[in-house]
Amino acid sequence: MQLYGNFGSGNCLKVKYIAEATSTPYVLHEIRTRSGQTSTPEFLALNPAGQMPVVVLDDGRPLAQSNAILRYLAHGTRFIPADRYDAAKVDEWLFWEQYSHEPTVAVARARVVYDKQAIADLDPTLVGRGNKALDLMEAHLTGRTWLVGETITIADIALLPYTRQAPEGGFDLSSRPAILRWISACEQELGLPALGAEASKEQSHG
Amino acid sequence: MQLYGNFGSGNCLKVKYIAEATSTPYVLHEIRTRSGQTSTPEFLALNPAGQMPVVVLDDGRPLAQSNAILRYLAHGTRFIPADRYDAAKVDEWLFWEQYSHEPTVAVARARVVYDKQAIADLDPTLVGRGNKALDLMEAHLTGRTWLVGETITIADIALLPYTRQAPEGGFDLSSRPAILRWISACEQELGLPALGAEASKEQSHG
Numbered sequence: 001m002q003l004y005g006n007f008g009s010g011n012c013l014k015v016k017y018i019a020e021a022t023s024t025p026y027v028l029h030e031i032r033t034r035s036g037q038t039s040t041p042e043f044l045a046l047n048p049a050g051q052m053p054v055v056v057l058d059d060g061r062p063l064a065q066s067n068a069i070l071r072y073l074a075h076g077t078r079f080i081p082a083d084r085y086d087a088a089k090v091d092e093w094l095f096w097e098q099y100s101h102e103p104t105v106a107v108a109r110a111r112v113v114y115d116k117q118a119i120a121d122l123d124p125t126l127v128g129r130g131n132k133a134l135d136l137m138e139a140h141l142t143g144r145t146w147l148v149g150e151t152i153t154i155a156d157i158a159l160l161p162y163t164r165q166a167p168e169g170g171f172d173l174s175s176r177p178a179i180l181r182w183i184s185a186c187e188q189e190l191g192l193p194a195l196g197a198e199a200s201k202e203q204s205h206g
Numbered sequence: 207m208q209l210y211g212n213f214g215s216g217n218c219l220k221v222k223y224i225a226e227a228t229s230t231p232y233v234l235h236e237i238r239t240r241s242g243q244t245s246t247p248e249f250l251a252l253n254p255a256g257q258m259p260v261v262v263l264d265d266g267r268p269l270a271q272s273n274a275i276l277r278y279l280a281h282g283t284r285f286i287p288a289d290r291y292d293a294a295k296v297d298e299w300l301f302w303e304q305y306s307h308e309p310t311v312a313v314a315r316a317r318v319v320y321d322k323q324a325i326a327d328l329d330p331t332l333v334g335r336g337n338k339a340l341d342l343m344e345a346h347l348t349g350r351t352w353l354v355g356e357t358i359t360i361a362d363i364a365l366l367p368y369t370r371q372a373p374e375g376g377f378d379l380s381s382r383p384a385i386l387r388w389i390s391a392c393e394q395e396l397g398l399p400a401l402g403a404e405a406s407k408e409q410s411h412g
Contacts, residue, residue, distance in 0.1 A: 048342050049302055061291060065305075068297035075290060084281060085267060091274035096255055098305045099271075136254050 001026040004046065005053035010106055010161030011066040012053040017157050017190055018073045026055070034114065067094040070154040079154045089148045093155035101137075104130035106162040109169030119170035130171055134179065137163065141178035145185055152189045160186045207232040210252065211259035216312055216367030217272040218259040223363050223396055224279045232261070240320065273300040276360040285360045295354045299361035307343075310336035312368040315375030325376035336377055340385065343369065347384035351391055358395045366392045 001019070003026045005012030019026050031037045031052050038050045047054045047064035054064045063069055071094070074080045081087045108130050111117040137159065140147065147155040164183055167173055173180055187194065207225070209232045211218030225232050237243045237258050244256045253260045253270035260270045269275055277300070280286045287293045314336050317323040343365065346353065353361040370389055372379060379385055393400065 048345065049306060051306075057291070063291075063294050063298060065298045065301040067301050068294055071297050072290070072294040084278070085263070085269075088269050088274055088278040091277050092269060092271040095271040095273050095301070095304055098301055099309075100255060100257075103305075103309070139254065 001058060002029060002056040003027065003053060004029045004031045004043070004055070006030050006032060009052065010165060011102070013161040014066045014157055015053050015055065015069050015073070017160070017192075018070050018079065018154060021079065021157075021190055022073055022077050024073055067098060067154075067158055070094070070158055074154045078151065079157065081149050081153060083149075086149050090153050090155040093147050094158050097155075097158045100129070101133045101159065102162055104133055105166050105169060105171060108171070109162070109165050112169050122170060127170065130166070130169065134163070134166065134171055134173075134176060137182075138176040138178050141182045143178075145182070147182075152186065156182070156186050157190075160190075207264060208235060208262040209233065209259060210235045210237045210249070210261070212236050212238060215258065216371060217308070219367040220272045220363055221259050221261065221275050221279070223366070223398075224276050224285065224360060227285065227363075227396055228279055228283050230279055273304060273360075273364055276300070276364055280360045284357065285363065287355055287359060289355075292355050296359050296361040299353050300364050303361075303364045306335070307339045307365065308368055310339055311372050311375060311377060314377070315368070315371050318375050328376060333376065336372070336375065340369070340372065340377055340379075340382060343388075344382040344384050347388045349384075351388070353388075358392065362388070362392050363396075366396075 001024060003012070003015055003019070005015070005028070007013055007016060007028075015026075016028075018024075031043065033052065037043060038047075038052055043054075044050055046056065046062040049064060051064060053066055053069065054062055055069055056062050063072060071080070081090060104126055108122055108126050111122060111126075112119055137147075146152055147159065160183065163173075163179060173183075186192070207230060209218070209221055209225070211221070211234070213219055213222060213234075221232075222234075224230075237249065239258065243249060244253075244258055249260075250256055252262065252268040255270060257270060259272055259275065260268055261275055262268050269278060277286070287296060310332055314328055314332050317328060317332075318325055352358055353365065366389065369379075369385060379389075392398070
């Protein structure tokens with residue numbers, strides 16, 4: 001499988017995590033939105049929406065949208081519940097992530113990390129929505145190990161990258177112990193290095 | 207099945223369409239965001255995100271996120287392709303709809319229809335993004351009848367309501383013949399009345 005994106009992007013990290021967890025070999029082709037590389041005719045042929053990540057399957061067919069890729073790669077594995085209702089609750093989290101979490105928590109972080117905006121100058125509405133999303137996760141994870149059911153699913157994998165990176169956008173996780181515990185559980189399950197170590201490595205990509 | 211929402215909302219209309227297409231009986235409980243009815247403790251117990259639609263299945267368990275509901279109700283029917291790649295492309299459209307289409311095309315319409323903002327005063331960035339989403343659909347549907355494969359799927363059902371309502375937000379469909387043809391095909395397949403008739407009926411709900 002060919003993966004177009006970069007691991008500074010949480011949406012791309014999701015694909016990395018599920019590919020490695022399901023032993024799906026892939027070749028990373030580094031693509032940068034801010035260098036215009038998602039606007040070239042070649043890239044738009046893979047994804048007319050001009051968004052990364054995109055994977056190209058071994059038969060040459062492309063697939064975009066990180067959470068659609070998660071569902072595809074996790075098909076038939078333990079990362080999607082066999083129970084139909086539990087699988088639907090996983091979907092509920094996937095859609096919520098793209099509608100309410102990524103456009104707030106990740107966007108605030110991008111303004112700080114890439115646009116060099118000061119945390120204090122972030123749009124208060126954006127910050128408020130991000131905090132609301134994190135509060136919802138904190139409430140849900142209080143008393144639970146995983147978002148859905150008794151084991152890690154692609155719901156956890158979809159929420160993990162941008163939640164881990166949230167402090168870079170000024171969001172406080174120290175007051176959200178359930179989220180911190182859940183991050184550790186995900187790291188352990190996925191064999192990831194501790195947050196600080198990986199975050200430093202990612203930032204070195206620029 | 208209990209359905210909480212209202213049919214002035216495209217996200218709720220999706221659920222109506224798939225429920226009727228799959229002969230899933232439901233009882234509608236009219237809920238209005240702008241009357242605070244998605245912020246009551248009773249509603250937040252069904253969906254902590256405070257968003258409609260929510261369905262409550264016959265065993266009492268709730269499910270939120272319109273596209274997660276679509277996937278649940280369409281499970282095992284002709285509205286989800288049996289082919290794994292085609293099913294993934296349906297997912298790609300579902301996530302794109304919630305990330306790039308609903309937050310632009312539907313939000314612009316809501317500003318006009320509910321907030322009584324003049325079309326000329328809409329945020330140009332919002333309008334530009336909405337037009338970009340509609341252009342992407344127009345290009346994709348040129349030479350195709352359906353978004354994925356040779357038959358209607360939940361990708362079409364997810365995109366239909368807010369695309370049909372787009373002119374209410376000032377978006378021009380007359381210059382997008384492939385979209386107009388696709389809307390007619392969806393109407394015919396789902397047994398919907400012509401656009402004008404249903405739009406008038408929906409607006410009468412306020």
